[in-house]
Amino acid sequence: MTSGHFVNDLYAAFLTPLLPMLVAKFDMSLAMAGLLSAVYATTSSMVQPLVGHLADTSGSRAFIVLGPVVTATAMCMIGLAGSQALLVALLIIGGIGSGMFHPQGAAMAGSIDQARKGFMLSAFTTAGEIGYALGPLVVLSVVSTLGIRHTYVTVLPGILVSLFIYRFAPRAHPSRPGAKACGSRSRSFSHSGGSSFDRRDGNEGGDDTGNGSGNNNGNRDGNGNGNGNGNGNASNNANGKHSGGCHGHCDGAGDSGWNESECENRGEGGATHSSPNIGGAPSGRRGEWVPVGALAMLWVIAAVRLSVSMSFTTFLPIYLKEMGLPLMAYGSVASMFMIAGTVGIMVAGPIADRVGPFKLMVVALLAPIPLLLGFLHIKGLVSYVLLAAAGVILYAPMPVITMTAQNLAPARAGTVSAFMMGVAWGAGSLGVAGVGVIADALGIRMALTLLLGTLVVAAVLTYALEMRVRHVPSLLATREPTCR
DSSP, rough: OOHHHHHHHHHHHHHHHHHHHHHHHHHHHHHHHHHHHHHHHHHHHHHHHHOOOOHHHHHHHHHHHHHHHHHHHHHTTGOOOOOOOHHHHHHHHHHHHHHHHHHHHHHHHHSOOOHHHHHHHHHHHHHHHHHHHHHHHHHHHHHHHHHHHHHHGGHHHHHHHHHHHHHHSSSTTSTTTTTTOTTOEEEEEOTSSEEEEEESSSSOOOBOOOOOOOOOOOOOOTOSSSSSOOOOEEESSSEEOSSSOOEEEOOGGGGGGOOOOGGEEEEGEEEEEEEEOOEEEOSSSTTTTEEEHHHHHHHHHHHHHHHHHHHHHHHHHHHHTTTOOOOHHHHHHHHHHHHHHHHHHHHHHHHHHHHHHHHHHHHHHHTTHHHHHHHHHSSSSSHHHHHHHHHHHHHTHHHHHHHHHHHSSSGGGHHHHHHHIIIIHHHHHHHHHHHHHHHHHHHHHHHHHHHHHHHHHHHHHHHHHHHHTOOGGGGGGGTTTTTO
């Protein structure tokens, strides 16, 4: 998954470093330059929800196998485009390829190890960002040596990685009902009575969370220790009951035994208790509740953050060219900003696992504002140091947002990943087009300066979302640290 994400996003980065040359070649406005980025991203975002749904329901590997080669074929042909219409067509095809890969790739990466989900998604996202950061250097090295019409020579890695994924990617999609996530031996389930238990995959001895035997039966007391006056028991037919204030019942599905998405919480006397209203809706499976309101807030946060990061990556080469930097120099600065972002992504997951995702997101949305203002209004080496520091922080929420969305709707991991990584990306790209319109009127520096105010709005929404999730016991995993 990481190799596919690396190569796929390497090609996705081909457009922005070529924009200064394409603007000159086709005599485009800055608004049109921003719109070109929006075409690619919006196409990808429109494809991803459908792909995420199909991946969740069918488990087909076709999307992750074909995605990188489709992206590569289209994006490496940009230099041959003889008209704006052909350029737009290539970007649409490239966006479709990117949209095919991301949802299923993110869902598979997040399911490898549930205990270290933040780390796994950080690794997956980091690979993509490294590819995206190196993309400008790769394409500009070809252009500076052979000319812009020879970008097609870069297609080979896309072909090779698709063959590699076809050979080694898992055959079964981990998020499908009844399928076990690779590398995950246990999963915790919570009920409104305050008790919890672990599901073990057979032949487990007792530990501090309960006991399991060869037939997968376990008992524990109210504190979750050993045997005794257990409040809950689990049997090998995947039926579990809790006393002490609530009864929970689950019917097993497939080979996995437990299916947490099909649980009902009942109080004394068997009455069903619903979760507090956070704007959710049934997803179509019995007992499965999708918190639509919370996911919508998270999506807006993702879209605002992406609008800022994409606007800087899109207009940075043009801005630096206006400042007098040569071809490889502005390409290197743009790559530096994105490489700094990969550092933030790499450390974000483990930090979020320790301090909680919402604290990290609030800090990462507010801290880049003074750093980016300094870059835009200070000249010299210091400005590039500030840009790199801002990149580290600004990109950090990316895997954390995806992880939080998957925790909010675990049975729809591919679908919500598509919305957070794809649809939000498309919305953010429309923001880039808007920044281009403002840049035509006021200049790139002023347009980017005004854009930074949206990060304050995103930080306020993040705090509001944490307050909303706090009162929902079944969603506490989205806001609490997973390790101490």
